[in-house]
Amino acid sequence: MSNTPLSRDFDFLRSKLLNREEVAFLDVREEAPHAEGHPLFAANFPLARIELDAFTKLPRRDVPIVTFDGGEGLAEAAARKFAALGFEDVGVFDGGLEAWKAAGGELFIDVNVPSKAFGELMEEVCHTPSHSAQEVKAMIDAGEDMVIVDSRRFDEFQVMSIPGAISVPGAELVLRVPDLAPNPETKVIVNCAGRTRSLVGTQSLINAALPNQVAALRNGTIGWLLAEQELDRGQQRRYRETPGPSREAAARRAKAVAQKAGVKHCGLAELESFGKQQGRSSYFFDVRSRAEYEAGHLPGFFPMEGGQLVQETEMYAPVRGARIVLCDDDGARANMTASWLAQMAWEVYVVENPPAEAFSETGPWLPKQPDAPRTPGITADALKMALEAGEDLTVVDFAKHAVFKQGHIPGAWYALRSQIAEAAKALPRSARYVVTCPDGRLSAFAAPELAQEVSGEVLLLEGGNQAWIDAGGALEGGEERLASAPIDRYRRPYEGTDAPRAAMQAYLDWEFGLIEQLARDGTHHFMPRPLVG
Incomplete structure (x- = not known):
């Protein structure tokens, strides 16, 4: 392409989204200004990291790219970087944030909005059951036969957790919970920090026909704190390894759910075709734990635990309309993750029964990036x-x-x-x-x-x-000597243990309003529905 990036407007992007055509709509601001307001499918892709992330997150060089900013010139600079890296169809959204608003575009605040908005819509459609913090506390105090599972990442669980809860990240639930609650009379409560992962996790267990009574902790740890109840700190409780018969049962349940959601399945031969990235962008994700991934994985697959992939999809697959291919070694985690991505309007494949010898690569993901300029x-x-x-x-x-x-x-x-x-x-x-x-x-x-x-x-x-x-050098902590405002990360209202009550309540109120925003925006194609049994 020429040195002058293409000019793209509201109608161009809306047409791409409505027709479910591939487009990488990239908000190249830092995360904090992105969280203050952006279009629904404008994935945060900071200018500062383009060389580090472009070849991993934008697998096809001829995919249409549209850069977006708040009018400060970052979009133009980003477009030039993408062009220099060999991307062929790069444009700039004319006028940035103000132009989007002037055209009638809906603006969304916070981060990971597509996933959070989907979760709210899913709850409304599926009538996902939940209990208030007060109700769950009363159940604990009464000594009821129950298991509380925390569907967040383990590091989040360690910061704060519901008393007695066990860490079972989202994609692991259908695989692990049957052995944590083998008695069908045992109640299962699923929580996260707010709403999305607890709702999706609860509905996962319901869709997989777990015989237990399952419900979400309404509003997660935020609701727990707003009810003035105490949280645990620094807990280490985690799910245990699942025996063979339970793994097989979980795989059968998960595949049934995936098939109802419209998930496709493929073999290793099709992966070679997908990997050529000809006319279609394909993402390849291994949804197991990072330790399992590093012990052995399929070549070309990126490590991304399934629950977080559903929660943060646009961070790892910013090309809306692309194909997503998932794998695991048990048949449960990939199929359950795929069932949610399919309902979020992605074309999703699961690699079916990959042989053990196919997991031939070991170690961490090695990112692809251009050579850096030489500096002494x-x-x-x-x-x-x-x-x-x-x-x-x-x-x-x-x-x-x-x-x-x-x-x-x-x-x-x-x-x-x-x-x-x-x-x-x-x-x-x-x-x-x-x-x-x-x-x-x-x-x-x-x-x-x-x-x-x-x-x-x-x-x-x-x-x-x-x-x-x-080399034995010491480090010091603190945040003195800031030459830039620290806008590279947005502080989530549900993070840590010191969030103000007003901020937590405002966050919940915002989540409740996402369904109306989705309706006004009209580009999502989300299809949540009960997939029980």
């Missing part, structure tokens, strides 16, 4: 000596703010790559600047951009902060 480097040992000698040197860290706050090289400044010109003005004048981030990948792309904004020499810390740690 400095080793961790050399940096340590320079700092100890008091040299005129400033360390600039491009880590996420939450990571920087947790630990960074002593004296380092936090900066956002997307705000690098403004950040440079806030940095102290130095003879040398050492650029870093947790693994050195993002900082390698940020280094030459910072060099254009400062007069001192810019060096790249080889291996990033991990190399500093490996």
Whole structure:
């Protein structure tokens, strides 16, 4: 394409969405401004991470891409980056956020909105049962025969949990709960932090014909706190390994649900065709735990636990209208995950009965990314000596703010790559600047951009902060020395243990209003329905 990106408007995008044609509608702002208002299917794809994420999250080079911002020029800069990476059909949404509003487009706040809106619609259609926090507390106090399962990620569960709850992330529920509640008289309560994952998890067990009485904890841990009830902290309770007969039963149940949802199944031969990405974007996800994935996985499959894939779909599959292919080694987790994605209007395949020898790749996912520009480097040992000698040197860290706050090289400044010109003005004048981030990948792309904004020499810390740690370097916490406003992450109202009551209630009120917003927007094609038995 030419150096001038294509101009795209509201009608172009709406037509793509209504016709279920592939389009990557990308909000290239940082997460916090994205959460303040964006179109329903504008996936957050920050400008700062384009080189790191583009080849993984946009598998087809000729997919239509439309970049979006708040009118500050990030969309144009992002379009140029995509074009430089070889993407062939890149456009900019004219006028940004204000133009979308002026055209009558609906704006959604918060993050992962498609999944949360789907969950609200699903509850209304399926009449998913739930109990209030007060009712569940009374059941606990009365010693009722019950099991409480927390469908969030394990790290979220550890922060705060319902007393007595067991961590069973969403895609694991149909596989694990039958052995946690073998007596059909045992009640099962599913919770998350708010609403979506508890509702979807509850309906998963109902759809899979679990004989137990199943209900969601209404409004999750938010509802629990608003009822002024105590939460546990730092719990380690997790599901146990599932024996063979239970795995087989769960697989049968899950496949029946998937077939009713319209999920397709494929063999290994079809994967080769899908992987060519010719005329159709295909995503490949392994929905098992990260440990299982690293022990052995199908080549080309990305690790994404199924419950989180349903919760955060647009973060990992930003091409709306693409094909999604899922795999596991038990037949339950992939089919249950697929059943939800199909109801969310994705074309979904499950790899059926892959043989053990097909899980031939081991270790973590190796991201594909372009070569970074060359920048003079400095080793961790050399940096340590320079700092100890008091040299005129400033360390600039491009880590996420939450990571920087947790630990960074002593004296380092936090900066956002997307705000690098403004950040440079806030940095102290130095003879040398050492650029870093947790693994050195993002900082390698940020280094030459910072060099254009400062007069001192810019060096790249080889291996990033991990190399500093490996060399015995200490870290310090805190959030002093912020050269950029920390807008790279939106603080969820349900996170942590110190969220204000008013913020939690406002979040619930917002979720309740999502169904009306979906109706006004009209582009979702969601098809939730009971799939029992």
